[in-house]
Amino acid sequence: MHGRPRAKGPPDPERVKATAQKAELLGRLNAAVLQARSAGPAGPAELQLTARLLELNPEMYTAWNHRREALVPVFKEGGQQAMQAAAEELALTLRALTRNLKSYSAWHHRKWVIGHRLTSLEAEITLVETLLDADDRNFHGWAYRRFVADLMGMPVQRELEYTTRKIQHNFSNYSAWHYRSKLLPLLHSEPGVPAAADDSPSAAAERQAMISSSRAGATGALVPHQTLEIEYELVSQAFFTEPEDQSGWIYHRWLLGCSVAHWQAAPESEAERARLADVLGCQLALVSDLLDLEPGSVWARKTRAHLLGLMQRVGGAAGGSAGRGSGGEAADCVAAAAAWEDLEGLDPYRAGYYRHACSVSARASV
Numbered sequence: 001m002h003g004r005p006r007a008k009g010p011p012d013p014e015r016v017k018a019t020a021q022k023a024e025l026l027g028r029l030n031a032a033v034l035q036a037r038s039a040g041p042a043g044p045a046e047l048q049l050t051a052r053l054l055e056l057n058p059e060m061y062t063a064w065n066h067r068r069e070a071l072v073p074v075f076k077e078g079g080q081q082a083m084q085a086a087a088e089e090l091a092l093t094l095r096a097l098t099r100n101l102k103s104y105s106a107w108h109h110r111k112w113v114i115g116h117r118l119t120s121l122e123a124e125i126t127l128v129e130t131l132l133d134a135d136d137r138n139f140h141g142w143a144y145r146r147f148v149a150d151l152m153g154m155p156v157q158r159e160l161e162y163t164t165r166k167i168q169h170n171f172s173n174y175s176a177w178h179y180r181s182k183l184l185p186l187l188h189s190e191p192g193v194p195a196a197a198d199d200s201p202s203a204a205a206e207r208q209a210m211i212s213s214s215r216a217g218a219t220g221a222l223v224p225h226q227t228l229e230i231e232y233e234l235v236s237q238a239f240f241t242e243p244e245d246q247s248g249w250i251y252h253r254w255l256l257g258c259s260v261a262h263w264q265a266a267p268e269s270e271a272e273r274a275r276l277a278d279v280l281g282c283q284l285a286l287v288s289d290l291l292d293l294e295p296g297s298v299w300a301r302k303t304r305a306h307l308l309g310l311m312q313r314v315g316g317a318a319g320g321s322a323g324r325g326s327g328g329e330a331a332d333c334v335a336a337a338a339a340w341e342d343l344e345g346l347d348p349y350r351a352g353y354y355r356h357a358c359s360v361s362a363r364a365s366v
Contacts (some may be wrong), residue, residue: 026057029049029053030057032053033049036050036066046070050067054096054106058099059105064106064108064109068109086116087119093106093107093109093110101135101140101141102140115151125149125152128148129162136176137170139175142175159183160184163180164180167234172245178251188224225275239299243294244297249299253306259280260276263314287304296346301339301343304339309332309336312333
């Protein structure tokens with residue numbers, strides 16, 4: 001879990017003894033499972049054996065594979081037996097995740113079971129919300145939520161509202177910011193495909209296929225200017241609250257990319273260039289205000305240098321930066337280079353990166 005320090009000091013003898021006993025048990029169970037695996041398909045006894053092992057060590061992926069091989073024909077057959085088997089597998093993965101909430105193998109197996117659509121997807125959303133309440137930055141849980149939401153055709157607005165709640169609870173939730181960057185292009189690219197009250201299974205499948213197809217190609221969709229204004233306001237609350245936390249700053253960099261994308265989509269449009277110049281100017285003023293309060297903020301200084309570089313590009317496209325005349329571009333270049341140079345002293349471990357960024361700014365002005 002995040003924020004939980006490791007125990008320090010000499011090891012507890014009782015704990016050392018218990019760990020040795022657990023290791024011995026794991027060794028015996030591992031050997032038994034591997035022997036059963038080489039003997040052929042798993043029966044009830046083998047499934048019980050693998051379950052004992054996986055509850056202790058969820059990362060034993062061979063045991064999960066052994067179970068999947070036995071369950072494939074059961075799931076293909078369908079019916080009540082398949083639904084019961086799926087419920088038992090979900091219960092097992094939950095016990096395994098209780099042991100290790102970040103087990104790759106356990107999350108993968110749960111996704112495999114859910115993919116057969118034998119259980120309630122809404123129940124999975126409720127479960128993952130509970131897990132994310134316990135550790136709201138667990139990227140495994142966020143990835144699983146995205147998987148289930150896509151599988152059930154979850155309305156994008158509902159997911160966006162969920163990320164808003166999680167971000168307002170904890171601005172340092174990088175996974176929520178990242179999910180938001182995936183949802184906003186979807187929100188403005190999905191076709192309206194309402195579900196009919198009497199949807200047949202084939203019609204429902206066709207509707208879900210249309211939504212999935214739209215989502216697959218939505219990564220390049222332009223986020224509207226009005227939406228970006230709202231997002232800039234939201235993220236500014238994050239870095240004014242926690243200026244040294246990288247989550248909000250990385251999302252802010254993504255927002256800047258969205259603003260630039262509008263100009264790149266219409267490079268001959270003076271209106272788009274002017275709009276972008278205005279956005280960059282406003283964000284530069286905002287970051288400068290923050291630096292007045294937190295002059296040692298490395299992330300704020302990085303963002304300032306990046307903004308100055310973008311203003312240099314936009315100004316160069318118009319023969320002058322942000323309407324300040326022909327000297328504006330050169331001024332932005334000098335300011336950007338100076339900003340990167342200042343960072344070398346504040347953050348010496350990344351001095352090479354800053355020197356490279358400074359040289360790029362200098363070459364752009366030539």
